[in-house]
Amino acid sequence: EQCIWAAVREAQMSPPESTVWECHGTGTSLGDPIEVGAVKKVQIRHQRLEPLMIASVKSNIGHLEGGAGMSAMCKCVIQCQRTMCCPTLHLQELNPHLEHSSFDAVFQTEAANFHYVRGHSQVSSFGFGGSNGHAVFWG
Template sequence: SKLDDQQTPNITTDLKHGLVIGSNLLLGPGGYISLSGPGMLTHQGRCFTFDNSADGFARGEGVGSVKLKVCEDSVEASGRVAMLIGCSVNQDGRSASMTAPHGPSQQEVIRQSMREAGLSPNSITIAECHGTGTALGDPIEIGALRGVMRADRARPILKTSSKTNLGHLEAGAGMAGLIKCICMLNYSSGAPNIHLLVLNPHLDVAGYPVYFESELLDYGNNSGLTGVSSFGFGGTNARADVWGHATKGHRYCITGPLESLTQFQR
């Protein structure tokens, strides 16, 4: 939502620069106690996002920031690390419960951001999911994304979640996902969903060209588009679409046909 605030012009003057910070520090037991009550935390100490054993999220901490600057021309754009091209925030409103995800609202926030950016579903190469690793949240999010991303894609879309790598940074989770996406674009690589061993059977992926990679993959593009989703447990949904290009060269990663690298395919 802070990205959306920075992207919206000020009432009196348009901002040319902006600094956006996301942070989460675990400084006391209160958060653990309040989240344990409704059963939101995992008993395994890790986020098993998209995995059959997912039972909640593990808390993480960190601080991240990005500097935003208005792009004046195409020459200046070519030197950027990445470009924020679309951003949107909405709210679930009335749903089954305060903490229950709402698929239609998630779909709408994704569509609204893509409309602002002028993107088609086929142009998105990587979807950075909220992916908390909960039995209810993961299937609803994947179902919502499927409803937006077209099934007749030329190549499968990669789905990742930074929570498998860092834990759930809560208030800083969106920033973690954004920075991860920028790194993936800069290195032309798809980061793995670690701890993914057996795909959750409740994920609706039949006939849907999608990959949940468990290895670091070279996705073969010098530039690409990613979409970052971040959802609050109180019903606030945020989405950002980002363009980036390979500025760092390619990381060492597994190459070859995707079909030979992962069992999770259409």
């Protein structure tokens, strides 16, 4: 959560300006709820005009280990260029440990256009050695 706040502050934006959140999304019973919980804590502090779109590239191409963060960053750039959210494939049910109530977000299972001319796409990545990173894209 601290890493996300640091990136949002450095980008000089407010959380509701986020259009798409590209989750690390490894599909684990512990990691995904922790990540979505951190996103929720950042996002619920302000009212949104449109629901936050949430997706993960890993369902499209798998977990690329050391290249996982880069593939997610590439997806964020494409989403901003195309002003659309690329879906999470094969998502049939949410992890029961995800706390997503009172959270204005949609877990995208289909491609969806932004409701704006431009948008912000954000991504978090977590390394095996304990390194965490977060990036904000705009376009």
